[in-house]
Amino acid sequence: VQGPSHLLVSWYFADAAGVPTARDRRIVAWAGLAPDIDVVAYIAAILYYRLDQNLAFENVWRVIHHKYTHGLAFVAVTGVVAWALASTSAARMRVALLAMAASALHMFCDVVAGGPTWPIYPAWPVSDLGFSASWSWTIGEWPNMVILFVCLAGMFAYAKFAARSPLECFGDRADAWFVRIATQAPRPAGSERSSLRWIIWAAVILGAIAILAPLGFKPAG
Amino acid sequence: VTELTRVLRWILAVAAAFACLLTFVWPFAVSPDPADATFRTLAIGTFVALLASIAALAFLRLRRAA
Numbered sequence: 001v002q003g004p005s006h007l008l009v010s011w012y013f014a015d016a017a018g019v020p021t022a023r024d025r026r027i028v029a030w031a032g033l034a035p036d037i038d039v040v041a042y043i044a045a046i047l048y049y050r051l052d053q054n055l056a057f058e059n060v061w062r063v064i065h066h067k068y069t070h071g072l073a074f075v076a077v078t079g080v081v082a083w084a085l086a087s088t089s090a091a092r093m094r095v096a097l098l099a100m101a102a103s104a105l106h107m108f109c110d111v112v113a114g115g116p117t118w119p120i121y122p123a124w125p126v127s128d129l130g131f132s133a134s135w136s137w138t139i140g141e142w143p144n145m146v147i148l149f150v151c152l153a154g155m156f157a158y159a160k161f162a163a164r165s166p167l168e169c170f171g172d173r174a175d176a177w178f179v180r181i182a183t184q185a186p187r188p189a190g191s192e193r194s195s196l197r198w199i200i201w202a203a204v205i206l207g208a209i210a211i212l213a214p215l216g217f218k219p220a221g
Numbered sequence: 222v223t224e225l226t227r228v229l230r231w232i233l234a235v236a237a238a239f240a241c242l243l244t245f246v247w248p249f250a251v252s253p254d255p256a257d258a259t260f261r262t263l264a265i266g267t268f269v270a271l272l273a274s275i276a277a278l279a280f281l282r283l284r285r286a287a
Contacts, residue, residue, distance in 0.1 A: 013275055016229075016275045101237050104241045108244045109268070122244060129249070131253065132255070154279060161283045162286040
């Protein structure tokens with residue numbers, strides 16, 4: 001499952017579980033993407049090796065990807081962070097449990113739909129056992145593309161009919177902007193900073209890169 | 222919350238719990254080799270149940286909002 005799909009599915013998961021506030025849905029959604037935080041090390045490695053992607057891949061990405069962030073220990077860390085960030089003290093336990101579930105489901109989805117190349121390490125650091133299925137479909141195969149496009153279509157449907165969308169993950173203003181577009185509502189005067197538009201376009205471009213990069217920039221896989 | 226929503230949430234919770242068992246318990250308690258047919262059937266079934274229950278709950282939410 002691709003990064004954007006993890007984020008979107010986790011937001012739908014939070015909404016399906018009846019999480020009432022945007023802040024808590026946002027926490028659960030980001031918890032569902034959090035195990036892929038190790039991509040930061042890959043980006044740092046690319047910079048460290050002066051943009052030599054092959055060196056960064058061989059020396060860093062191949063070694064660390066999934067190793068430290070795709071196991072129960074990271075799920076526990078996610079729960080603690082979610083507990084600390086939850087909107088109210090009454091919601092803390094529920095948000096933490098849902099965030100841990102979203103993080104764990106990310107790993108389950110990677111076993112089923114992340115390809116056989118990258119095992120998860122369910123019990124790291126206690127055990128180094130890697131777990132990956134040879135039958136797992138890869139990131140560019142049609143089931144993953146269907147999941148992504150259904151999630152994106154759902155984003156428009158939510159904005160149009162429920163007046164909110166998974167764009168909540170990027171803030172209330174981004175969500176309000178998207179809802180206004182989906183519902184074709186007129187823009188309230190002076191309601192939008194011009195910098196917000198650039199932030200949103202940057203997020204869209206980053207999202208497109210996040211989708212296409214694992215496919216080698218070939219959407220057909 | 223309607224009765225149908227409650228049932229779907231239960232299905233979602235059971236599917237999520239089962240997914241966690243398959244991911245974190247199965248490799249140590251049953252088999253570290255996920256290539257076997259039983260694991261494949263259970264994993265894909267759980268995956269479908271998980272996504273289908275989330276989709277159904279989203280559909281109900283949208284229908285109610287519309």
